[in-house]
Structures are given as structure tokens and as C-alpha cells.
Amino acid sequence: MSTSHAKFIDVQKALKGASYPARKDSLLKTAKENDADEAVMEALAALPDEDYDSPAGVSKAVGTGAP
Structure with missing residues (x-):
């Protein structure tokens, strides 16, 4: 896997809080x-630049394969 792509778990950790x-x-x-x-x-x-309702919504928009 390329390190240039954000992974689902990394996005979730980054958005903690x-x-x-x-x-x-x-x-x-x-x-x-x-x-x-x-x-x-x-x-x-x-x-x-829009409103994101949840961490999963952000991950989906980023394209990390959110559930």
C-alpha cells in the first residue's frame, strides 16, 4: 500500500475530538x-469546503473505504 494515501484508521485518529x-x-x-x-x-x-456530519462521512469523502 502506498504511504501517500490516507488510511481509514489514520483519518479517524487525526479527527479524534x-x-x-x-x-x-x-x-x-x-x-x-x-x-x-x-x-x-x-x-x-x-x-x-462543506459540512461533514460524522467521522465516517469525512472518511467516505476522503475515499478511505469507510464502512
């Missing part, structure tokens, strides 16, 4: 505070 619904800028701030790796930060930065 996020309040939902959340916008992209809030998700990026939370991920940075949680020391997310570069792949996760890039994936979140590429998201459309």
Missing part, C-alpha cells in the same frame, strides 16, 4: 492538533 457537524477548516485544525501525518493532511485539504 472533532465536533460535528464540522467544516473542512475545523477538520484541518483538529488533525493538525492531533499531529496527523502528511497523507492525512493532504487528503483533508483536498476535501470540498
Whole structure:
């Protein structure tokens, strides 16, 4: 697996403590505070600027194969 792609578990860990619904800028701030790796930060930065209702919704938008 390429390390340039964010994994589901990494996205979930990066968003620990996020309040939902959340916008992209809030998700990026939370991920940075949680020391997310570069792949996760890039994936979140590429998201459309809209409201996300849950961690699973973010992972689905990122394309990590969320359930």
C-alpha cells in the first residue's frame, strides 16, 4: 500500500475530538492538533469546503473505504 494515501484508521485518529457537524477548516485544525501525518493532511485539504456530519462521512469523502 502506498504511504501517500490516507488510511481509514489514520483519518479517524487525526479527527479524534472533532465536533460535528464540522467544516473542512475545523477538520484541518483538529488533525493538525492531533499531529496527523502528511497523507492525512493532504487528503483533508483536498476535501470540498462543506459540512461533514460524522467521522465516517469525512472518511467516505476522503475515499478511505469507510464502512
